[in-house]
Amino acid sequence: MSNTLFDRLFKLQAHGTTIKKEVVAGLTTFAAMSYILVVNPSILGLSGMPVEGLITVTALAACLGTLLMAFMTNYPIALAPGMGLNAFFAFTICMSREIHWEAALGIVFWNGILFLLLSLTGVRTKIAESIPPSLKIGVQCGIGLFIAFIGLKNAGLVVDNPATFVSLGDLSDPAVMLALLGVLFTVVVVAKNINGGILMSIVLLTLIGAFVPTENGMLTQTPDAIVGLPEPITSTFFAMDIWYPIENFAQTWDLIFALMFVNMFDTIGTLIGVSRRANLLNKDGKLPKIGSAMTADATASVVGATLGTSPVTSYVESATGAATGGRTGLTAIVVALSFLLALFLTPLMKVIPLMATTPALIMVGILMMESIRQLDFDDMGALATASVALLAMPLTFSISEGIALGFITFVGVKMGMGKFKEVSKLTYFLALVFVLRYVFDLK
Template sequence: MRQFAEQFFKLQEKGASFKNECIAGLTTFAAMSYILVVNPNILAAGGMPIEGLITVTALAACFGTLMMALMTNYPVALAPGMGLNAFFAFTICIGRDIPWDAALGIVFYNGVLFVLLSLTGVRTKIADSIPQALKVGVQCGIGLFIAFIGLKNAGLIIDNSATLVSLGDLSEPSVMLALFGIVFTLILVVKRVTGAILISVVLLSIAGVFIMVSGQPLTATPDAIVGLPHSIGDTFFAMDLMYPLLNFAQTWDLIFALLFVNMFDTIGTLIGVSRKAKLLDSTGKLPKFGRAMTADAGASVVGAALGTSPVTSYVESAAGVSSGGKTGLTAVVVALCFLLSLFLTPVMEVIPLMATTPALVMVGIFMMESFRQLDFDDMTSMATATVAMIAMPLTFSISEGIAIGFIVYTGIKVGAGKFKEVSLLTYILAAVFLLRYIFGLT
């Protein structure tokens, strides 16, 4: 087995060792395993039956990661994406009042379209035609949106009829514990502790055993440590493929927004992790980039069939790369870890929502890092990114933030007489989004 792995993944040629690849895989899994707890909670908020979602998340991550490993031999792991799952639950299901099975149909079509664009190479032309300001604004906006959801879930932010939102009751033990968890997680991240988010989730869950809410402990005691995974019968191939087609006027922008976010999230992650792993060639390009994008897109199609939001490459893969991961064997180890984690379902099921708050806030902070890519001397870029970024959490919709961003960017450029700096695709999308608002097609 070991000899086959060394030959198949060309460990000696890549300057890698079997031991280091395994350690790197365990490191990456520790860094991203929080998704097993966070993703089911977010999808359940959109109306999906929560029983079985841990199984769905683990299987989708396992399959997607194996696809990446076998198609590219890169140490990149995949799982249902943060931001994409929030878009699924809060924008599609809650914001548009679309049933979750129909939302899975939207995810499926997004994945198929992503595959076609990846196979034909059209994705490169689309990526080049979207302004950098919008790419940055959308990524930062999604980060703020995810962090906002985390603070809301913990009760740190609550509704207020006069000011829209306000600070929650910090005298509540669960709220204070969540705040402590955020600070604690930040300290671990600053100190570069591997698996910082996972450690935080575990410790907050343990602390919840000793905190009483309405006479009950915040964290329930699991019936067992190890158990069989739940069935995915409720979500497996439950996607409604007709709804998006019959209601195309109301769903096209959601499919586009998913494609937009998924594509640029994947491109950014792949380039970032590959640069760290020294996989880029002398021209700064990633060999097998098309295969990597196809694997990512294919994983979303399979994820929709299993019953989850789009699957995408994880920036946490960089943790494994930093530990020496250089080949797809690292990804295979991650996939096996996700498979084995299914037998810890009884423990993961009792983790309280509050314990996931630091994970959401931390992911949001990581996504805000791209703001430094903006040209601060260019008011066009600054204004576009800022408006798109603020619009997402305040409208509680990623797609609306994207739409407003396109309109603002195009409007500023046209008003400043910089017509040639706007691509044809951007003009078209800005016009379509503007007409949608004018005629109330939301």
């Protein structure tokens, strides 16, 4: 393609950018979020899904979702299976609720369809405005704590204890100590704003793991090859059970809602944050094509469900590419192509031990806690709502329970203080539904 064609497609000159800047930005974004190729399969594998092909599924979902965003909005925003959403899929839907992974994919599918309908009709804006800010903060921070807790558990840094429920793991275990050092290393490189810092941590721990002995040999196994063809996805492609959520609506409605709730606010927050970094907001501070962006995000979740993965969403790591000059969809296309090329390194990715991915989980959890500073600590109602939501998620091992208890707390405190008009009708309705759900044990 000539420069003229690129400029016609992506309006490079109008955005004050060049092909070189867009390519560099795309590679930067990919480096920052490529850890998902390893972390997502490790989480989904815990749900009972067949591990073979999950790297391919993750890469294809990221590629297709990112291409949708590029061509529908011309924004430098990349998509992939979302952190937090994959944990919700594996630990809440499949493990806590004991729903088989095919049925869980059906729940993801209908979540995407609902999210798409709300985006196309504009109802999503009214829903977003009706949810109290304190609950949004509590949910995001709660998911962060939940993800970090999973990372600590997988690393062996936190273990179960019959007396205290949880306690410190065995730090004399070389693998556990290596995970702890990995957490420290990851925090340092991210704090120094080193692009791809989380990926660096995974690679470093994998290399060190080749010299750490375990009962079954070295922690990191020797790969069969350096490069190879991507694994097939026949075991997950269109394996979703789309009828399960309909036939068992009483048991799944809250899961669909929770997924939509988390996906919606995660997407809106990411879109605004990245767009601000890329100077894409208009004079009123609004994103011109937010409707198209939300539609692309919702469509990506539907596509992801058909491939066999948890909801696909916009990635905040896209801000790293925006910071290096990425301004258009060409940045996103570079990210999408990078995901495809990475598939040929599948043999290397398959030998990465679970321990090496745990610092990434903990680091993502730490980053999600950042929004706590937006909470009004002088408002007891807001503080209580956020605290209940963020504590309930890791302690109940369920994101949906945290959301439900957060709604009930917010409405209960406002009613108790006589501030009835400060609660939207939708929030009243949802709080009532969640109360009835607990009273009649509808789960």
